Amino acid sequence: MATGMQCIGVLTGGGDCPGLNAVIRAVAKSAIGNYHLDIVGIEDGFLGLIENRMRPLHWNDVSSILTRGGTILGTSNKSDPQHFGVRNLAGELEYRDMTQTVLDNIRQAGLDALICIGGDGTMTAAANLIKHGVNCIGVPKTIDNDIVGCDITFGFDTAVTTAAEALDKIHSTAASHHRAMLVEVMGRNAGWLALHAGVATGADIILIPEIPYSVAKICDAVLARRRKGRKFSIICVSEGAKEIGGSVTIQRRVEGSPEPIRLGGVSLKLSQQIEDATGIETRATVLGHVQRGGTPTPFDRVLATQYGHHAVELLMNGDTGKIVVMQGGVITDEPITSVANKQRLVPVDHPLMLAARAVGTMGLLPWDIDIGLDDKPASVVASATI
Numbered sequence: 001m002a003t004g005m006q007c008i009g010v011l012t013g014g015g016d017c018p019g020l021n022a023v024i025r026a027v028a029k030s031a032i033g034n035y036h037l038d039i040v041g042i043e044d045g046f047l048g049l050i051e052n053r054m055r056p057l058h059w060n061d062v063s064s065i066l067t068r069g070g071t072i073l074g075t076s077n078k079s080d081p082q083h084f085g086v087r088n089l090a091g092e093l094e095y096r097d098m099t100q101t102v103l104d105n106i107r108q109a110g111l112d113a114l115i116c117i118g119g120d121g122t123m124t125a126a127a128n129l130i131k132h133g134v135n136c137i138g139v140p141k142t143i144d145n146d147i148v149g150c151d152i153t154f155g156f157d158t159a160v161t162t163a164a165e166a167l168d169k170i171h172s173t174a175a176s177h178h179r180a181m182l183v184e185v186m187g188r189n190a191g192w193l194a195l196h197a198g199v200a201t202g203a204d205i206i207l208i209p210e211i212p213y214s215v216a217k218i219c220d221a222v223l224a225r226r227r228k229g230r231k232f233s234i235i236c237v238s239e240g241a242k243e244i245g246g247s248v249t250i251q252r253r254v255e256g257s258p259e260p261i262r263l264g265g266v267s268l269k270l271s272q273q274i275e276d277a278t279g280i281e282t283r284a285t286v287l288g289h290v291q292r293g294g295t296p297t298p299f300d301r302v303l304a305t306q307y308g309h310h311a312v313e314l315l316m317n318g319d320t321g322k323i324v325v326m327q328g329g330v331i332t333d334e335p336i337t338s339v340a341n342k343q344r345l346v347p348v349d350h351p352l353m354l355a356a357r358a359v360g361t362m363g364l365l366p367w368d369i370d371i372g373l374d375d376k377p378a379s380v381v382a383s384a385t386i
Contacts, residue, residue: 005316007038009111012071013045013122017143017155018296019304020071023117025062026308032059035316040109046125047079050098052105066301069294082128103132113320115311117141120343123323127340130321137311138323138336143291146190148342149334150325154304159291163197166287171234178231180222180274182284184267186291187238191346198236199352205362209240210346219277221362239263306331
């Protein structure tokens, strides 16, 4: 067991998601109860390290937060220490490297290590601190489920549940009005959320970023369902989906953010295209940030607790520079540097993709776009009929 570890800082970075408080609770109670360590909560992610805003966390501070959504520490997705936006005297935004300020504040606070809870952006920032000698452990957080080397991130299950509940409700109104209905979910450039929510609710068409779609084929599928007596269609579309030869739909750009592009609105554009081409009344619903909120599911509470506890165990065993992950149902770890600045996308021959195709889900058809069936692996060819 590592010696000299007395004080641990914990922060939550990037977008919020259900289960963050469960991790904070597990980290604090494991460290206090098992190792009598001091725990410091860093406010608003890396912004708290830049501005030196921290506070002690005691046992009672983290009690009764297991089921709460959001994060008691606050978070920020605009605070990359290496690329931090600051307004100059002219009001113009300038970017500065605040790494040394962060290192000074860590030293001043007496932090022996950091547990950084976040997604790929948070892990990229943590990897930079590791290069400067800071002991860091990462805990993967994202509703997008796109952390490389990790089968599932906490927050994903709750987001899928929220999206599935919305799709189920849309189903009844689509059937009543004989409409084509689109539900747009989050996910950025990864289609895991749309794929899981769409399969869970029996969506007729699922559109994900990894496979550009054809408007003509979507319209053909909607009309084909109507000819067979199915007068409505449910389409689950990821915010990062794009048309063949086209680009993603950008809702807005956020100045000063490490990820300035905010996706959104592809379903609104596509619904109009479908209605114009088919004459079928079409509506779109953009779920947006409702997917990030609310009480975490029991699965996410359990997973977050396991991740938080394992993070403390890694630190106390002197095994730093790691991110906690789940692989094959087992909690393990990988070097943070191996996941930083990377994104886990949906493989076109993923088993869930093949299962969706087998039960008649349309949209997951890369072989219908620009390559022939002879070019596909046997496992894919077997399911490539429509």
